[in-house]
Amino acid sequence: MPSSSSARPTAPPTVWSARGRHLGPAAQDVLRLSLRQLKDSEVIDDFLEVPETAGAQEWIFEARWRVAETVTVRARLTVEHDSGEGQEWVLVAEAEAPWDPRWPSPATMFWPREPDATWDHDAVTGLRLTDINPLPADDKAVRRVLRDAARDGWSVHVVVHEAMTTDQRGRVPLAGMLPPSLRHRVVEHRAAPSQLRVVNWALRDFDVEVPRGGAVVLPGTAARSAYDADDFAVRSVFLDGSEPAELIHAVTRFAALPRPLPDGGEEAVTALREDWRLLTLEEELARERKLVAMYADALEAMTKSRDLYREAAEQAHAALAAYREAADTVPAARPEPPADPAPSPLQHLTRTFERLKGTARARRSASGENAAQEGEPAGGRPETVEERPQTSDR
Structure with a gap:
């Protein structure tokens, strides 16, 4: 399908x-x-x-x-x-x-x-809309015509199989028997008695089959939701000049189905x-x-948009005036100085070395002062204790 x-x-x-x-x-x-x-x-x-x-x-x-x-x-x-x-x-x-x-x-x-x-020629196949269109004698041409017809969404295509070669009474077009509004929307294809096999082989991809001596309405561009090939197949069509009531009814029912718009x-x-x-x-x-x-x-x-814009502008001006009035009466707060930035690791190490250097200098100064108080010059040789005179034991 x-x-x-x-x-x-x-x-x-x-x-x-x-x-x-x-x-x-x-x-x-x-x-x-x-x-x-x-x-x-x-x-x-x-x-x-x-x-x-x-x-x-x-x-x-x-x-x-x-x-x-x-x-x-x-x-x-x-x-x-x-x-x-x-x-x-x-x-x-x-x-x-x-x-x-x-x-x-x-x-x-x-x-x-x-x-x-x-x-009155069909746009897809080029065939007449109000006359009988015998299928070509060449099998490839038959397949091409029927496959194009089965995909057509504008016209209603009907395939009629002749069980035997018809005389002039059987050459009456179906279009003249249809309701007036359908006469320029239906394409009638006629298959000769020997063409039944090639016709059904060409239509097998669409799950459609033409009964021997009967007819079928092809599905078109897309199968309608209510389309069933068996419902639109006619088992026998008498091609003797009489009105094929069952086939006309099938075509009319098919045309009345809800269908998607064609391309x-x-x-x-x-x-x-x-x-x-x-x-x-x-x-x-x-x-x-x-x-x-x-x-x-x-x-x-x-006008409504303009009024709303004007009202919004007036409210904005009023708010701006109130803000300026408040700014004139309240002294502006002095800005706080920015916080010192955190020292970097290199600065921290430099400061540590400076503290250590200062501590060493202080210790050397303190040592010099203690030595001066005890009579020892800072940095000089210490005085020795006076030696006692030696006595002899006599």
């Missing part, structure tokens, strides 16, 4: 979206002519071509119409400049109520309704909602009132 894309927002229930490719010349001219005819015939209420800006890579058209008499639909179509392989277009429409598949296809509110139109879908929906230009008079008045209210709120916020 394809990996889930839970990070993408879910498509709103009011939104219809499609992507295709125009293979004819000058798609923008085709759109201008078609929109003018649709407005003149009152199929749409109004349309607008957004003026191009410098360096623009696409044309932008807007249209508005009503469904169910009272529900307004707004739609925006972008068509890229010709790239040599046709012009890719993206169409997003949003209604004022949840989308009903019985409403007209928004594609027919822009493009001409012609059987040989060149605009580029979120940007297209945002542009439709935020960059809308085709306004009625009432919408323009409502927008101007909204702008006035927004500006009034901004002005009120600025």
